[in-house]
Amino acid sequence: MLDMNTKKFTLWVLAWPIFIELFLQFLLGAVDTLMVSRISDDAVAVVGFSNQLFQAMTVLFTTVASGAGILIAQKLGSHKKLDARVIGIMAFTVTTILGAICSIILIASPQKIAMVLQLPEHLLPLAGIYISIVGGGMILIAMMATMSTVIRNTGNTKGPMYVALGMNVIHVFLNYAFIFGAFGFPQWGLTGVAISTVASRLLAVILLLLMFLRSFEYRIKWRELTVFHRPLFGEILKIGWPLGVNMSCWVFSQLIIYSYIATLGAAELAARTYMNTLESFCFLLGSSIATAAQIQIAHLFGAGRVREAYRSAYRALGIGAIYVVVNALILFVFGRQLLGLFTDDQTIIAIGASLLGMNLILQPGKMLNMALGNSLNAIGDTRFTMYISLGSMWIIATGMSYVLGIHLGFGLIGIYSCMIVDEYLRGILSYVRWRGQKYLRKAEAAKQQKPDGMTVEPAVVI
Template identity: 65%
Template sequence: MQKREHNKFSLWMLAWPIFIELFLQFLLGAADTLQVSRISDDAVAVVGFSTQLFSALMTLFMTVAGGAGILIAQRIGSRNNEDARTIAIMSVKVSAVIGLGISVLLYAMPGQIASLLQLPDELMPLAKTYISIVGGGMVLVAVMSALSNAIRNTGNTKGPMYTAIGMNVIHVGMNYAFIFGKFGFPEWGLKGVAISTDISRLLAVIVLFMMFFGAFARQITFRDFFKLFDRTLFKEILKIGWPMGVNMSCWVFSQLLIFTYIARLGAVELSTRTYMNTLESFCFLLGYSLALALQIQIAHLYGAGKAEEAYRNSYRALWIGLGIVTVNALVLYLIGGHILKLFTKDPEIIAMGISLLGMNLLLQPGKMLNMGIGNALNAVGDTRYVMWTSITSMTLIASILSYIFGITLGWGLVGIYACMILDEYIRGIWVLQRWRKKKFLKPAQEKMAASSPNTGSSGGGTSVTLEV
């Protein structure tokens, strides 16, 4: 049993299914972008703009799901499976309620929301259709995120991966049928992409629920969702989760604000940024997978009182991640121009995108540093510090300086990207300094010493050693 748990929570066993899942999500986005580009560059701009809006609103339910995920891993590490089960059920229930509220808002007011965010008038008709349909299905995203997060933090990262495979295959196939009117379906265009998105997500939710019911030692039933609620545990979820939610909100709202700046520059710049989002996502996929896996592993170790091992593993994962994202960024810089030509024939968009790929060489290592060590701090409960670094840097640099350099000084996308790079490195340096102090690892050492007085922090014969 010790060997199985050793393997289950090793960094590689956690990371590779997450990578496959995220890679397939990237393919979903890339396929969306490629297929939508056959409609028009304006349609691409609407999808990119809407994605930033949806990401901003997702932080409302990811606050609960994120805090719950860390606590699930910690409780399993400390062999408290019943608490882990209760936390998971509560996270799904609360996320569903929040997601339903968001769905009603986006379905009822798509035009008003797009106007508030300064979307160009020529894009408004497409935006109303896309936001109302995909936004109306945000409850599915809320439930899917909570289920995936809970399952993943039990050490089962393969389940969400297999679900992502099925969801992507179905989505791409339906896109082809609904956009171009194949197999007897009407030619719906961008509306077809929106409908395809909601259907594929609904099917994913059904599959994830089937996995979720058997994810813990004691079977979960439908009755648990109506009866089970522990206020003390929920307060603990919020204590860890709300700073993570604020942190995520800072990022997505700064990105949404940046999209409004870019929208002021014009539809060409907005389309370019959307294409760049797709390329950058591919570049960072494996590094981000390592960062997520590291958070699960460190939370598990922290729950078991294995403080020093958690500290050492974070640096191994960081160096591996830095090497991977640097190589990926270099390869993307060399071939990115050819990839852009698959999406668009507009020479202005291609030229602008190639210049940003060069800046991406600087951006990606900073993102890896910030994400890797930031997730390590989150895993041990130091979420407030990560939150304050985000509030400070994203407000002053990502939001204010981006406007000054991009809009006021007229540097456009180049100026905005320069500020994004500076923001990542500033936050990365801050979280690294905090992690090196080991402040929030000391409680784990004391816990382990108290529970195993004869063996110190090694945890005795029942400890589980986790490796990269």
């Protein structure tokens, strides 16, 4: 368990396993993109488009998982270990059910969903195959997301990292085997990539489940997975639903933006997919620092160490900003060569290269937004981040993207400009909110007025 009184639980100690895990997830996506590019650029466009669709559907269960993660960190910080345990169990059960529903929907109507989202008609057959197979495994994504979140927020950030390593090794091996027909495997192209994705995630679920059952002081038993504690679930939703709205704003706005890009053509869609891969690498360390800061701040806040929690946000922002700027500079200098690793199409490379300078401006804004936004979420101020996301993402990132990118004909340049403005606006507003400390002081005062708090008795005999 995470003990904030010990020096070994510093921001970096929490962050580096998260970074390795995110890097491995990035590697999974990059290898997917690189290997799929050997099939065709159309296949790459389908994978990039489908992944945006999958992210949109994950909002249903990440709402619960994210809220549960913050609450677990807070409860452990205030030594309410049984509460934290019940929260973890409920989050896993509910999100697994939601993931199963998503799987059924995507298996039933993959091409119809792609048509509604304006995917070019000639890509529909490939999309139908990929969405039905990978989307059919949404239940695995739900289970992975929740178990990883629960495990990380108990202080064990290394466990999910090791699982990510194993998943990547299996996925890369199976990708190579199915795409090129190596080692006696059939040469199944994009279908093989989809099967490889599901198989590697199934392995990850098995390993994470073994960790999850042992992630608290008392081992979770199978019969406890039916436990439901209404007051604690209400706490999850109180924090989680604004997070879900916030996340859905981002995911659905990105999905709509992808549909805008799809109307520009398959080359633009493929270029955006390749750039998304490179940008993800650029922001990996910044994202891991912001995630670690959220865990640290939630624990400190739960333990009543408000001043330390307040300062931790700025420290995470300063460290993260340095790393993302350096990474963005490297990408700016070598971006064209990196794009050349994915495709030989000079049109796609030229489109991607035209966005490298804009990415250099974008990344510091993302770090500002994520570091301060995560800090606000860690203390339960999730409604503020929801409100600014509703306004900024829909009016600027989505609405203005259509005006500049499609209506006025500026294409990807216009869309990227709106994404930059959106990130900086939300980041600045989050900074002002955190600097004012209004919610921080209010929450601390309320905490001091309450008794030590409820400790939930085990729902079953342990």
